[in-house]
Amino acid sequence: xxxxxxxxxxxxxxxxxxxxxxxxxxxxxxxxxxxxxxxxxxxxxxxxxxxxxxxxxxxxxxxxxxxxxxxxxxxxxxxxxxxxxxxxxxxxxxxxxxxxxxxxxxxxxxxxxxxxxxxxxxxxxxxxxxxxxxxxxxxxxxxxxxxxxxxxxxxxxxxxxxxxxxxxxxxxxxxxxxxxxxxxxxxxxxxxxxxxxxxxxxxxxxxxxxxxxxxxxxxxxxxxxxxxxxxxxxxxxxxxxxxxxxxxxxxxxxxxxxxxxxxxxxxxxxxxxxxxxxxxxxxxxxxxxxxxxxxxxxxxxxxxxxxxxxxxxxxxxxxxxxxxxxxxxxxxxxxxxxxxxxxxxxxxxxxxxxxxxxxxxxxxxxxxxxxxxxxxxxxxxxxxxxxxxxxxxxxxxxxxxxxxxxxxxxxxxxxxxxxxxxxxxxxxxxxxxxxxxxxxxxxxxxxxxxxxxxxxxxxxxxxxxxxxxxxxxxxxxxxxxxxxxxxxxxxxxxxxxxxxxxxxxxxxxxxxxxxxxxxxxxxxxxxxxxxxxxxxxxx
Amino acid sequence: xxxxxxxxxxxxxxxxxxxxxxxxxxxxxxxxxxxxxxxxxxxxxxxxxxxxxxxxxxxxxxxxxxxxxxxxxxxxxxxxxxxxxxxxxxxxxxxxxxxxxxxxxxxxxxxxxxxxxxxxxxxxxxxxxxxxxxxxxxxxxxxxxxxxxxxxxxxxxxxxxxxxxxxxxxxxxxxxxxxxxxxxxxxxxxxxxxxxxxxxxxxxxxxxxxxxxxxxxxxxxxxxxxxxxxxxxxxxxxxxxxxxxxxxxxxxxxxxxxxxxxxxxxxxxxxxxxxxxxxxxxxxxxxxxxxxxxxxxxx
Numbered sequence: 001x002x003x004x005x006x007x008x009x010x011x012x013x014x015x016x017x018x019x020x021x022x023x024x025x026x027x028x029x030x031x032x033x034x035x036x037x038x039x040x041x042x043x044x045x046x047x048x049x050x051x052x053x054x055x056x057x058x059x060x061x062x063x064x065x066x067x068x069x070x071x072x073x074x075x076x077x078x079x080x081x082x083x084x085x086x087x088x089x090x091x092x093x094x095x096x097x098x099x100x101x102x103x104x105x106x107x108x109x110x111x112x113x114x115x116x117x118x119x120x121x122x123x124x125x126x127x128x129x130x131x132x133x134x135x136x137x138x139x140x141x142x143x144x145x146x147x148x149x150x151x152x153x154x155x156x157x158x159x160x161x162x163x164x165x166x167x168x169x170x171x172x173x174x175x176x177x178x179x180x181x182x183x184x185x186x187x188x189x190x191x192x193x194x195x196x197x198x199x200x201x202x203x204x205x206x207x208x209x210x211x212x213x214x215x216x217x218x219x220x221x222x223x224x225x226x227x228x229x230x231x232x233x234x235x236x237x238x239x240x241x242x243x244x245x246x247x248x249x250x251x252x253x254x255x256x257x258x259x260x261x262x263x264x265x266x267x268x269x270x271x272x273x274x275x276x277x278x279x280x281x282x283x284x285x286x287x288x289x290x291x292x293x294x295x296x297x298x299x300x301x302x303x304x305x306x307x308x309x310x311x312x313x314x315x316x317x318x319x320x321x322x323x324x325x326x327x328x329x330x331x332x333x334x335x336x337x338x339x340x341x342x343x344x345x346x347x348x349x350x351x352x353x354x355x356x357x358x359x360x361x362x363x364x365x366x367x368x369x370x371x372x373x374x375x376x377x378x379x380x381x382x383x384x385x386x387x388x389x390x391x392x393x394x395x396x397x398x399x400x401x402x403x404x405x406x407x408x409x410x411x412x413x414x415x416x417x418x419x420x421x422x423x424x425x426x427x428x429x430x431x432x433x434x435x436x437x438x439x440x441x442x443x444x445x446x447x448x449x450x451x452x453x454x455x456x457x458x459x460x461x462x463x464x465x466x467x468x469x470x471x472x473x474x475x476x477x478x479x480x481x482x483x484x485x486x487x488x489x490x491x492x493x494x495x496x497x498x499x500x501x502x503x504x505x506x507x508x509x510x511x512x513x514x515x516x517x518x519x520x521x522x523x524x525x526x527x528x529x530x531x532x533x534x535x536x537x538x539x
Numbered sequence: 540x541x542x543x544x545x546x547x548x549x550x551x552x553x554x555x556x557x558x559x560x561x562x563x564x565x566x567x568x569x570x571x572x573x574x575x576x577x578x579x580x581x582x583x584x585x586x587x588x589x590x591x592x593x594x595x596x597x598x599x600x601x602x603x604x605x606x607x608x609x610x611x612x613x614x615x616x617x618x619x620x621x622x623x624x625x626x627x628x629x630x631x632x633x634x635x636x637x638x639x640x641x642x643x644x645x646x647x648x649x650x651x652x653x654x655x656x657x658x659x660x661x662x663x664x665x666x667x668x669x670x671x672x673x674x675x676x677x678x679x680x681x682x683x684x685x686x687x688x689x690x691x692x693x694x695x696x697x698x699x700x701x702x703x704x705x706x707x708x709x710x711x712x713x714x715x716x717x718x719x720x721x722x723x724x725x726x727x728x729x730x731x732x733x734x735x736x737x738x739x740x741x742x743x744x745x746x747x748x749x750x751x752x753x754x755x756x757x758x759x760x761x762x763x764x765x766x767x768x769x770x771x772x773x774x775x776x777x778x779x780x781x782x783x784x785x786x787x788x789x790x791x792x793x794x795x796x797x798x799x800x801x802x803x804x805x806x807x808x809x810x811x812x813x814x815x816x817x818x819x820x821x822x823x824x825x826x827x828x829x830x831x832x833x834x835x836x837x838x
Contacts, residue, residue: 086612235815253759
C-alpha cells in the first residue's frame with residue numbers, strides 16, 4: 001500500500017498490514033545533499049532536493065516539507081542567529097523590546113521564507129503524489145514565547161489577558177500558515193508546540209487548549225489531517241493535548257510510548273514517536289537504531305501508530321542508521337531477527353572459540369538470517385557453495401541461520417556483528433558484501449597455505465649422537481649425514497659428549513644414537529588448559 | 540588523560556546562576572583551567588558578556604544557536620563541546636543550564652558516545668530563587684524536573700524573604716527527598732571541584748593513589764518494575780558504584796526515589812505521576828551497556 005494511504009489508515013485507527021514510518025527530515029536533508037542549514041532553509045530548490053533525496057534513501061510513508069519553527073517568528077520581527085548545523089535560533093523578542101502587539105500583522109503568503117515552504121510543497125506534491133506531506137507550523141504557545149521571550153512565564157500569572165491576546169494573534173498566524181500549506185498540497189498539518197512541555201495541565205487548558213483547538217478545527221474543515229507535535233517532558237499534558245482534537249499526537253523519548261498509546265486510543269486519536277534522537281540515531285550505530293525502532297514498533301502496534309523520531313533529526317545523523325530503521329520497517333523478517341537477537345542476547349552462553357579452526361580442513365562459516373528468505377544471504381551462501389568444490393574436499397562450509405538459537409550463540413561467539421558474514425576458520429573474512437569469486441578463492445587459499453606452513457614447521461626431528469670422545473663417533477656421524485642426504489630429509493644432528501648429559505639419556509658409555517621427534521603444538525596463542533591436557537595425554 | 544568532571548548548574552532565569560558561576564571562577568581560576576558552557580535561552584549573550592568582563596582566566600563556550608532546551612538540539616551541543624574540550628583542555632567543565640533545559644538529557648548525552656571517554660557527570664546543582672519560588676507555586680512544573688535530578692538544591696536570595704523558607708524546603712523534599720538543600724543569599728556557598736561522592740571515598744587513602752577512570756551513565760525507561768526486582772537490582776549494582784540515584788516507576792504506578800552509596804540502598808515513595816524512570820550512576824566498575832542490559836532483565 002502506498003505511503004499516504006497507509007498513513008490515512010493509521011490516522012483512522014484502522015489495522016494496518018505494516019506500520020507507517022515518517023522520518024522527520026529537516027536540515028538533515030541539507031546534510032544528504034551537502035549544504036549547510038542556512039543555505040538549505042532559504043532555498044526552495046535545496047529543500048526539494050533534500051527531501052527528494054530523503055524519500056529516495058529512506059523510503060518513507062510521509063515526510064515534513066520544512067522543519068523550522070522560526071519561519072513565522074522571523075517575519076514577525078524576531079532576529080535569528082543562523083548556524084551551519086541547526087535550524088536558526090530566535091535571539092530577540094519584539095514584544096519584550098517595545099513593539100506592541102497591535103503593530104504585528106499576520107504574515108502574507110509572500111512574506112519571509114513562507115514561499116520556500118509553499119513552493120517546495122507544490123513541487124514535492126507533483127513529484128511524490130503517494131508520499132504524505134506534513135506541513136509544519138509553529139504552535140501558538142511556542143510562537144508566543146518567541147515573541148515575548150521568557151517573560152511569558154511570569155505573565156501567565158501576572159498578566160493573563162496580555163498572554164491571551166498574544167495567543168489569539170499567534171492562532172491567527174497558525175490558521176493562515178495552515179491554509180497556505182494545505183492549499184499548496186500538504187496532507188497533514190503538524191502543529192509543533194514544544195514549549196508547552198514547560199507548563200502544567202491547568203495552564204495548558206487555560207492558555208493553549210482554546211487556541212490549538214481552533215487550528216485543528218480549521219484543518220478538519222478543510223478536510224485534511226492534523227497532528228500535534230510536542231517534545232520534552234510533556235507527559236502531564238498528553239490528555240489535554242488529545243482534548244484539542246487533533247487527529248494525531250506525536251511525542252519524543254521523554255514520554256513513554258505506551259502511556260501515550262493508552263490515552264490517545266482511548267480518545268480515538270492516533271499517535272506517533274518516539275525513537276531516541278541523540279543517543280541512538282545520532283550517536284549510536286545501526287544495531288542500536290534497529291533495536292530502538294523495534295521497541296517502538298512493538299509497543300506502538302499496528303493500530304493507530306506511526307513510527308517517527310522524537311523530533312527533527314539532527315543534521316548529521318548517519319544516514320546508515322535511518323536506512324537501518326527503514327529496512328526494518330519494510331521487512332517483517334528482519335523484525336523477527338531483531339526481536340530474536342534482543343531476547344536471546346542477554347541469556348546467551350558464549351562458546352569458547354579459542355581453538356576453533358585448528359582442524360586439518362579449512363572451515364568456512366556463513367552467518368545469515370536465513371539464505372532462503374534473505375537475498376544477500378542467499379547470494380553469499382551461493383558464492384561459497386560454488387567455490388568450495390574447487391578445493392576438492394579440503395574446504396568445508398556451513399551455514400548458520402540465526403533464526404535458530406545455537407546459531408545466534410555461534411555468531412556472538414565469533415564476535416560477528418553483521419549479517420551476512422563469512423568467517424574462514426573462525427576469523428571474520430567478509431562482512432555484508434558478497435565477495436567476488438577470485439577474492440573468496442584467494443582468501444581460502446591463503447588460509448590453506450598458512451595451515452600447510454604451520455604443519456611443516458610443526459615437524460622437526462633431531463638425531464643425538466652420544467659419545468664420550470668425538471673421535472669415537474666419527475664413523476657413525478658420516479653415515480648419518482650420508483643417510484640424510486640420500487633421503488632428502490631436514491634433520492639436525494647434534495653430538496653430546498658431556499658425561500652428565502649422557503647419563504640423562506641413560507647412557508653410560510658411547511657411542512650411542514638417540515632420535516628425537518618434536519611436534520610443535522601451538523605457536524603465537526595461549527592454549528587453554530583442556531587443550532594442554534589432551535597434548536600431555538598423547539605423551 | 541584523566542576524565543574531566545562536568546558540573547550542571549541549572550535554575551530559572553534570575554535565580555542567581557551567573558553570580559554563583561562568578562564566585563566559582565574567582566575562587567578557582569588561579570589553580571584550575573575552568574571551562575564554562577552557557578546556554579541561556581534569552582536574552583542572548585548578556586550573561587556571557589558579564590562573565591567576560593570579570594577579567595579572570597577561563598574559557599567560555601556559548602551555545603546561542605539552539606538553546607539546549609530540547610533533545611532535538613543536543614546534537615549540536617555535543618559537537619561544540621567536543622571541539623571546545625579539544626581546543627582548551629579544561630580541568631573542569633561547568634554548564635549553566637537555563638530554566639528551560641532538560642538536565643537529564645544533558646547528563647545522558649555527555650555520558651554517551653565519545654564524550655563519555657573524556658568527561659563524567661560530577662554534580663548537578665539547581666538554584667532556586669526563594670522569592671519567586673514562594674510566589675508562583677504553579678511554576679513548579681517548570682522547575683520540577685531540574686529539581687528532581689539535582690544533587691544539591693541552593694535556595695538563594697533568602698535575605699529577600701521574611702518567612703516561608705521551611706515550606707520551600709518541604710516542597711523541594713517532596714520532589715526530591717534525597718537532595719542536599721543549602722540556604723543562602725548572593726549564592727555564597729562552597730563548590731566542590733570534583734565529585735563529592737568520589738572525594739569521600741578517596742579521603743584518607745594514599746594521597747598519590749591515582750583515581751581510576753569514572754563513568755557517569757543514565758538509564759531512561761518507560762517500563763515499570765516491581766519493587767522487589769528493583770531492590771535486587773540495586774543491591775547488586777550499588778556496591779560497584781560510587782553512587783546511584785534517581786527515580787523509578789513501579790508496577791503499581793507509584794514512583795520511588797532511589798539513592799545508593801556503596802553499602803546503602805535507600806528507596807522512598809514520592810508523589811509523581813508524570814515522569815519516566817531516570818537513574819544516574821557514577822562508577823568505575825561497570826559500563827552503561829552492562830548496566831542497561833541488567834536493567835532490561837527486570838521486565
